[in-house]
Amino acid sequence: MEKKTILSGIQATGNLTLGNYLGALNNWIEMQDKYDCYYMIADLHTLTIRKDPEELRKNTLSLIALYIAAGLDPDKNTIFIQSHIPAHSCLSWVLNCYTYMGELNRMTQFKDKAAKHADNINSGLFTYPVLMAADILAYNADLVPVGDDQKQHLEITRDIAERFNSIYGETFKMPEAYIGKVGARIMGLQDPTAKMSKSSPNELDKILLTDTPEDIRKKFKKAVTDSENVVRYDRETKPGVSNLMAIYGIIKNKTMEEVEKEFEGAGYGNFKSAVAEAVVQRLEPLQKRYYELLENPEKLKAIYEKGDKKASEKANKMLKEVYTKIGLVVD
Numbered sequence: 043m044e045k046k047t048i049l050s051g052i053q054a055t056g057n058l059t060l061g062n063y064l065g066a067l068n069n070w071i072e073m074q075d076k077y078d079c080y081y082m083i084a085d086l087h088t089l090t091i092r093k094d095p096e097e098l099r100k101n102t103l104s105l106i107a108l109y110i111a112a113g114l115d116p117d118k119n120t121i122f123i124q125s126h127i128p129a130h131s132c133l134s135w136v137l138n139c140y141t142y143m144g145e146l147n148r149m150t151q152f153k154d155k156a157a158k159h160a161d162n163i164n165s166g167l168f169t170y171p172v173l174m175a176a177d178i179l180a181y182n183a184d185l186v187p188v189g190d191d192q193k194q195h196l197e198i199t200r201d202i203a204e205r206f207n208s209i210y211g212e213t214f215k216m217p218e219a220y221i222g223k224v225g226a227r228i229m230g231l232q233d234p235t236a237k238m239s240k241s242s243p244n245e246l247d248k249i250l251l252t253d254t255p256e257d258i259r260k261k262f263k264k265a266v267t268d269s270e271n272v273v274r275y276d277r278e279t280k281p282g283v284s285n286l287m288a289i290y291g292i293i294k295n296k297t298m299e300e301v302e303k304e305f306e307g308a309g310y311g312n313f314k315s316a317v318a319e320a321v322v323q324r325l326e327p328l329q330k331r332y333y334e335l336l337e338n339p340e341k342l343k344a345i346y347e348k349g350d351k352k353a354s355e356k357a358n359k360m361l362k363e364v365y366t367k368i369g370l371v372v373d
């Protein structure tokens with residue numbers, strides 16, 4: 043039987059958080075044996091917010107190193123750079139013409155980002171989900187492993203695909219979001235009612251994948267909890283503790299019940315240091331591999347060049363099919 047196709051990506055913004063790792067990257071690692079996986083560096087998406095050009099170039103290469111350091115095997119996965127496959131941008135333009143302003147206006151991420159960057163509400167920010175739809179549909183992806191915050195973007199992708207299919211006949215497969223149960227939304231350590239975000243100005247609120255063990259320990263020590271002093275999972279009334287439990291549970295591969303049992307009567311001090319140690323233990327080897335890979339840009343280049351080649355063949359085929367269906371002259 044043919045393997046199902048997976049596609050996902052992360053923006054090349056640098057400073058990835060534990061949220062990106064547990065909500066997305068960590069799930070990708072498990073998929074590499076079962077599926078035909080395409081993982082891209084979403085560099086075009088980062089342009090919606092002003093970036094220093096040199097930094098963007100550096101972040102793009104670093105993110106490839108991070109994918110590999112986290113456990114993605116470049117021989118089993120197609121790792122590529124979004125901007126290297128022009129078919130994404132071409133398809134995005136076509137799909138723009140099948141997407142309504144009203145649909146894009148409803149996107150909560152657009153509303154959030156527009157509020158945060160009121161001085162630069164560019165049209166790229168508005169049509170961001172259409173480029174994401176193109177990324178996904180160009181590969182006929184069956185599954186898209188992402189965190190909870192991308193769910194709405196997956197829904198609009200399906201709406202666009204369905205609309206196109208209903209006009210031109212079966213063209214795109216309907217992609218499904220693949221969202222992990224507990225790690226779907228890792229919350230901030232200081233404000234556990236909002237997602238942990240790279241852009242948070244409060245350093246204590248987020249764990250960066252490049253944080254030192256000392257920083258990680260300090261941040262968990264200061265994490266907001268509650269006054270009950272009981273390790274119990276309840277997202278509504280105990281958001282801080284539940285978030286720490288989720289982090290621990292994913293890393294240790296334990297259910298929330300198992301985590302509750304393990305820390306029965308332990309108190310928050312002990313619990314927090316156990317969470318910190320679990321994170322340190324997971325990130326230390328990852329960081330070591332990451333820094334080694336950064337020393338070897340030629341190796342990273344060889345990886346994305348191989349990935350670019352495979353990705354462009356697949357995406358170009360789809361683009362040609364779309365162009366043909368809508369009436370562009372292709373040959």
Ligand code: TYM
Pocket residue numbers: 049050051052053054061062063064065066084087173174177178186187188189190191192225226227228229237238239
């Ligand atoms: P980005 O770069 O914002 O985030 C990358 C991935 O990390 C997940 N994530 C989280 N998961 C759990 N808890 C959190 N606190 C947390 N913060 C971030 C995100 O859900 C995401 O899976 N639009 C995408 C990039 C993209 C893409 C695509 C993804 C471009 N094209 C095609 C899938 C398919 C984004 O902004 O991710």
